[in-house]
Amino acid sequence: MVIFIKNTGILSRESPGISEVITRVEKDLGELKELLTRYRTSISIIDLMPMIHEPSLTKFISEFLMNNNKVAYLGPEGSYSHEVALQLFSKNADLTPLKSIGDIVKCVYQGDCGFGVIPIENNQAGVVGESMDSLVKWGVYVNHAVEYKVSLCLVVNEGTNINDINEVYSHPHAINEALNFISRLNASINYTQSTSEALRLIKGYRHKAAIASRIGAEIHGLRPLICGIEDNPNYTRFLVISRHMGRIGDRTMAIFSVPNKPGSLFNALKPFADLGINLSMIYSRPNRASPWGYDFLLETECQLTNEACRRAFDELSDMAVYVKLLGSYSIMRIY
Numbered sequence: 001m002v003i004f005i006k007n008t009g010i011l012s013r014e015s016p017g018i019s020e021v022i023t024r025v026e027k028d029l030g031e032l033k034e035l036l037t038r039y040r041t042s043i044s045i046i047d048l049m050p051m052i053h054e055p056s057l058t059k060f061i062s063e064f065l066m067n068n069n070k071v072a073y074l075g076p077e078g079s080y081s082h083e084v085a086l087q088l089f090s091k092n093a094d095l096t097p098l099k100s101i102g103d104i105v106k107c108v109y110q111g112d113c114g115f116g117v118i119p120i121e122n123n124q125a126g127v128v129g130e131s132m133d134s135l136v137k138w139g140v141y142v143n144h145a146v147e148y149k150v151s152l153c154l155v156v157n158e159g160t161n162i163n164d165i166n167e168v169y170s171h172p173h174a175i176n177e178a179l180n181f182i183s184r185l186n187a188s189i190n191y192t193q194s195t196s197e198a199l200r201l202i203k204g205y206r207h208k209a210a211i212a213s214r215i216g217a218e219i220h221g222l223r224p225l226i227c228g229i230e231d232n233p234n235y236t237r238f239l240v241i242s243r244h245m246g247r248i249g250d251r252t253m254a255i256f257s258v259p260n261k262p263g264s265l266f267n268a269l270k271p272f273a274d275l276g277i278n279l280s281m282i283y284s285r286p287n288r289a290s291p292w293g294y295d296f297l298l299e300t301e302c303q304l305t306n307e308a309c310r311r312a313f314d315e316l317s318d319m320a321v322y323v324k325l326l327g328s329y330s331i332m333r334i335y
């Protein structure tokens with residue numbers, strides 16, 4: 001592993017002070033090994049181990065190991081994002097609840113958080129606008145995607161029964177995903193920053209209910225009255241973001257904008273069709289800075305180390321006003 005240091009061209013075994021550096025690196029790599037054995041799942045860091053000679057990867061891992069094991073998620077505790085973060089990162093990660101998605105992306109961009117976990121898309125409610133807006137605004141990269149089966153519960157305080165409820169609290173996506181069920185309650189709807197924030201807000205109120213997870217209800221000492229209230233099978237995709245671009249994995253994400261003229265979106269996407277690359281997701285959002293301009297969030301089924309993939313993105317750049325490549329990554333499914 002120390003040989004890797006030589007490959008970067010930064011140091012050689014003859015460089016002055018090298019023995020201290022080697023000792024430190026060996027210690028770090030020891031910690032890395034320990035960390036990897038502690039990982040509970042096959043998160044891509046394990047998958048990426050064979051590529052440890054990649055400088056960018058080592059930098060990516062070492063940031064996590066040496067000074068930034070802070071993993072930000074949408075808090076407070078007991079949100080779906082928290083559940084995903086718990087599944088992905090070891091107990092030694094410093095899981096940090098933040099109050100908005102914007103705060104998570106900013107924290108990662110500024111380097112105060114090593115990683116962030118954000119919801120990006122739901123199969124019923126579509127793109128999570130705040131996540132897309134934050135990816136447009138801040139320069140961060142996507143390292144992993146997780147498809148998570150979300151079962152929604154109607155959560156109440158001990159002693160509340162369904163007829164007592166006249167106010168329902170939750171994240172807009174959770175409300176949207178259980179709208180048929182909620183409309184039968186005849187209760188007013190209150191939107192919150194997260195499902196776990198809803199749990200926090202209903203505590204102690206007999207007439208209030210939250211739409212949240214069973215685990216979240218337990219964490220907050222509340223009672224899941226009915227679970228599985230989603231209108232249809234419900235899946236949310238989460239992204240793990242960091243400051244380092246990944247190039248390995250069968251999906252690649254980018255944000256771009258095209259000139260407002262005939263055929264420009266068609267021409268921007270044509271290279272993917274011509275090169276036989278499938279598009280797995282595309283969303284548009286109004287660009288906040290230019291009225292009636294749009295940003296597009298694109299996910300393709302290709303990997304940046306692949307020649308055709310790079311070519312398609314190069315050609316997209318030729319047509320676009322701008323392209324922000326968010327990197328390649330793989331998708332993990334947790335059902």
Ligand SMILES: O=C(O)C(=O)Cc1ccccc1
Nearest residue numbers: 079080081171173174194195
């Ligand atoms: O609010 C949460 O628990 C989140 O993590 C965001 C979210 C909201 C609704 C469904 C899935 C994720």
